[in-house]
Amino acid sequence: MEKFFRTYDELRIDWQRYDRVDCSACNNVCCKSEGYVILFPYEEEYIKLKTEKTLKKTSHRRIGGERIKVFEDCGFLQPDGRCRIHPYRMVECRLYPFQFTSKGNTFYDPYCPAAEKLSTDRKYIQNLRRRWMKLCKVLPPNFLRAWNLSLRDLSGIKKLP
Numbered sequence: 001m002e003k004f005f006r007t008y009d010e011l012r013i014d015w016q017r018y019d020r021v022d023c024s025a026c027n028n029v030c031c032k033s034e035g036y037v038i039l040f041p042y043e044e045e046y047i048k049l050k051t052e053k054t055l056k057k058t059s060h061r062r063i064g065g066e067r068i069k070v071f072e073d074c075g076f077l078q079p080d081g082r083c084r085i086h087p088y089r090m091v092e093c094r095l096y097p098f099q100f101t102s103k104g105n106t107f108y109d110p111y112c113p114a115a116e117k118l119s120t121d122r123k124y125i126q127n128l129r130r131r132w133m134k135l136c137k138v139l140p141p142n143f144l145r146a147w148n149l150s151l152r153d154l155s156g157i158k159k160l161p
């Protein structure tokens with residue numbers, strides 16, 4: 001568990017430097033959309049430690065034969081449109097509107113109004129991808145396999161060259 005906590009600490013601080021999705025023109029559609037967020041190993045415990053908040057609605061999904069923990073109906077969106085746990089929000093929230101496979105293939109979700117513009121920012125994406133690949137080195141292979149498969153199920157995402 002400590003290995004993951006250390007990695008999340010390092011990556012979260014690092015990610016914040018490049019965290020510049022402009023959400024001002026959007027009514028938080030991603031946080032309000034139905035569905036679930038995949039929880040990375042010990043991420044629930046990490047968020048609890050850092051924010052003292054509990055992820056209330058968790059469950060498990062079968063993805064590619066793996067039992068993966070997920071978080072549904074996130075209640076951390078505040079009335080002012082900010083995320084209550086923003087510095088420690090889940091990896092999947094942090095990557096959005098981008099998604100990466102374990103090999104570094106990159107996708108973006110055109111549903112996000114900021115995605116088109118951001119997807120032309122090669123430096124931003126390269127930095128994000130580098131940090132993602134670093135995280136992949138500590139993730140169990142079965143988790144990564146399920147993660148890759150979960151991306152196939154997302155409708156509408158577009159691959160970046």
Ligand code: SF4
Nearest residue numbers: 023026028030112114
């Ligand atoms: S959909 Fe995109 S622009 Fe809207 S809140 Fe989410 S990340 Fe921000």
Ligand code: SF4
Nearest residue numbers: 031074076077083093
């Ligand atoms: S944790 Fe924050 S960023 Fe993620 S879905 Fe909830 S409110 Fe949105």
